[in-house]
Amino acid sequence: MTEKPKALGAELLIPLLALAFTIYFLTTTSAMEWEAKANGVIVGWVLIALVGVQLVRSAIDLARGRATLSFGPLIEPADAMRKRIGMLVVTIALVAGVPWAGVGLGLFVALAAGFAVMGVRPLRRILVVSFCVALACSLLFTVALDSGLPHGPVENLLLRAIR
């Protein structure tokens, strides 16, 4: 049985991210007092060395045909990837929209969009579940726990009804 080649494109993302951040840390702290950078320098250089070993190991695997530069494990299966990207877009939209829409309305719209992206049908079920979850969160976060989340039309209405 032949072993499946390693997908190095995906495997190297974390090491490269770590390497980029370490270089950023070391360059931006180079002029600081030793107390401020000592720990970062020690950990950072060890990390650079380890990433170096990982890169060499990957290059050898690539040269021997035991690996490819594919991103396979991250993007497969394609159907799930569509859902993931959809969920990320919805989440980023929620983060951007929550300061003015408030947690209740923002969460309701985002949940409805999220359920649709994930393939929940029919529309009525999407709306009912989104409404129930958003209302429960609104009550819990803003009324019961008064967590300081941005208020929107739903929270203002709820608070007015309670007071």
Add this chain to the structure above:
Amino acid sequence: MTWDLLGQLFTNQLALWWIIWPGILLGIVVGFLPGFNAENTLIMLLPLTLAMPVEHAFAFMTSLYCATHLGGGIPAILVRIPGTPGAAATTLDGYPLTQQGRGQFALVLSFVASVFSGLIACLVTIALLPVLSTMGLYLRSVEMVVVMLFGLTLIAVIAAKDVLKGLIAGLFGLMIGMIGSDHIYNTPRATFGFLELYEGVPLVPALIGLFAVGEALMMAERRLIVGADVRERTTGRNWTQTLEALRYSVKRWWHIVWTGLVGLIIGIVPGAGASIASFVAYQQSRMWSKEPERYGTGHPDGVIAAEGGNNGVCSGTLVPMMALGVPGGSTAAVMMIVLQYHGMNMGPQLFSENPQLAYGVFVGMLLSYFFMIFTILPLARYMSRIVLIETTYLVPIIILVTVVAAFSERQYVFDMGVAVVFGIIGYIAHKTQYHVAAILIGVILGPIFERYLVRALRLSEGDPRILFSSTVGNALWALLVLSLLYPAFRAWRRKRGQAPA
């Protein structure tokens, strides 16, 4: 303290059941929700607790505090999302148990370990309060550097399966933990120009991202959290797993006791907390275990150790506040506000002037643990069925609700963005087998380790020999070396025993 006083305190606290119970229920809910914890809930409820008589306020606050520690383990086990940072270590073995269709078993183990380690820690605190109150004075920066190393060595343990990947993940976490102002000059480091990162990477959004968002993105490719083969075991409508977990807990009573005591001792140190305690207890449990290779794959002892350490902390945190007037953690600081508002003097005089209150706090805690086990245990069977909800519903709810909850700790919308960024890192790490727990250990323990290390080195003007200058510190170094060498020694002995004569 006399037996008469103890009996009287029990009677008094028992009469406060009507305030302990709501505290427990609210605490479990708050613990369950990532982003919320005892500290921010108690701050929100200050108007209520300040208006109560001080004994009532304390019964409510301590029961809520203990219950949040227990509640945090529930989502950690069921959906791999720690409700509180202290429950992060619980995911390591709790979630694999759920995936094997043993969610009910894992939940009951976690409840029993939480409650009994909390009880033991409470009893020890009541019996040895004068001794324990001075213990914090012996654990200074030098000793805490070694305690932190106990936790950090867990990175190496996690790395055992793929050393290079594990170490890269752990060190990446440590680097991320160094974002923010340094501990001596307050100079911002690697903040990407964001003012919101001057205090460091916010822990709760990082936790939510790495675990909740990352794991939910993984779930998108499955219809259910558990595989079809174990579904039947999960749907079984009986108490078998509950009884099995109770039997296992009785068998492993000593494990619960000593991990609880680890939590108690770490809790006494001001600034140290449940996340450190649970990782240290887990690491020690694995180091001394006869089957360390099973840890991380659903070993019941892993759940017991993490929850034991996590809950043993509760009494410990209150010791320096009650005995010395120094809050052991942020939650204790909020409780101190209530005490001061009522004109109570903190420190040794509290025990001579008002022993009813001083010891009553711990007796109240003891009772809330008793109430807790009877409240939560019957629910385990029903809670474990959460994993049967289809991921088409779970994924949007987990991602969106937890990202919103990321706001709660510091009340910055920025933190919701931090959760998304860590979610993407968490997803990539999950998919490419870079252990997210190793990243998280670095993020949690890194800044605390750096703080103690720099403080110690500053005291010695940069001379590293200070790290070996105290008796307690040296004893801890010896214990650390011993606990690291022991598994290798045991493996060598086992190999020698198996070798043909």
